[in-house]
Amino acid sequence: MSSVVVITGSAGLIGSEAVRHFAGLGMDVVGVDNDMRGYFFGADGSTKWNLQRLTKEVGERYTHHSLDIRDREGLDELFARLGKNVGLVIHAAAQPSHDWAAREPFTDFDVNAVGTINMLEATRRHAIDAPFIFTSTNKVYGDTPNSLPLIELPTRWELPEDHKWYGGIDETMSIDSSMHSVFGASKVAADVMVQEYGRYFDMPTAVFRGGTLTGPGHSAAELHGFLAYVMRCVMEQRLYRIFGYKGKMVRDAIHSHDLVSAFEAFHRAPRVAEIYNIGGGRFSNCSHIEAFKIASEITGLEARTEYVEENRAGDHQWWISSTARFEEHYPEWKLTYDVPAILREIYESNKDLWKA
């Protein structure tokens, strides 16, 4: 009977991919998204276009609720109505930007931290057995990754090959004693609360600490959405401002499809209070310089970039995730997209939309 999946942030990058994926598996999807991304980032950031696309594609398997996750009673009523039919919860609604969080710390905390406990409590009260998946972030490690002994290569910063985290940073990195940014701190609060609902109430919860999540569902905006915004700027010949680290800062990138297939693996064999670093790892990573080179090769256009000396507060100079823990628990899961494949797909799916 538990055939309903509740997905918050359902019009966003990860939420929309999850809607398509689980609807495709024959589940009924209840989406919660109030297009607050439009409020955060302006017209470029609005996810209305994605919701329209989604509703058309998925049809009657999808029901949308323009509900705010800060609305505790509203969520409780929704879960009370759905009750034990809820077989899975994917909580992906968030305020996702460092820079924005510092503008309105209360709003950031209310959405990211309080919104998460609202979701946890509604799940506990009405569907306690449903696996609860939370999209956290590697920013919970604050700026600790910046103390790694990086070396400078022609196009990127890199760890020495004999370093224990050369293959990727794992979950044993401390989340304490570092600067997280206001956003990182609100995500830590949510991350720890999701773990706590797992341990304390014995709920099947999982925290996925993503790095750069990307894919065609991204509403690219300057302050958020790295590869989509790189591609959009090249295609529209917009100026891209690179903040710090000589354009050599390294990100691993995971396609929304690969992330959501990890969610499916967890859904099929849930565990309690898990944390997983999740990202493209050594298979899929790049620096700004490398990303622009690939984007230029795909589009045949030169990038227009401007270098700003000062990096963003809390930005990682180098981040590659170790997915070893997840792969140990779910050996059937595999990454399928690397950076060139991700950029090519963003290009293909937006070439009628983004023009110079």
Ligand SMILES: NC(=O)c1ccc[n+]([C@@H]2O[C@H](COP(=O)([O-])OP(=O)(O)OC[C@H]3O[C@@H](n4cnc5c(N)ncnc54)[C@H](O)[C@@H]3O)[C@@H](O)[C@H]2O)c1
């Ligand atoms: N995209 C990344 O690179 C990245 C990296 C690490 C972690 N994450 C995390 O993954 C999750 C999903 O990210 P995304 O890239 O899909 O974000 P997104 O901004 O594309 O989607 C989030 C959606 O949530 C909605 N939303 C925001 N506030 C809401 C509210 N109060 N009530 C209801 N809906 C609301 C937005 O309108 C948006 O459609 C977030 O938790 C984010 O912090 C993302």
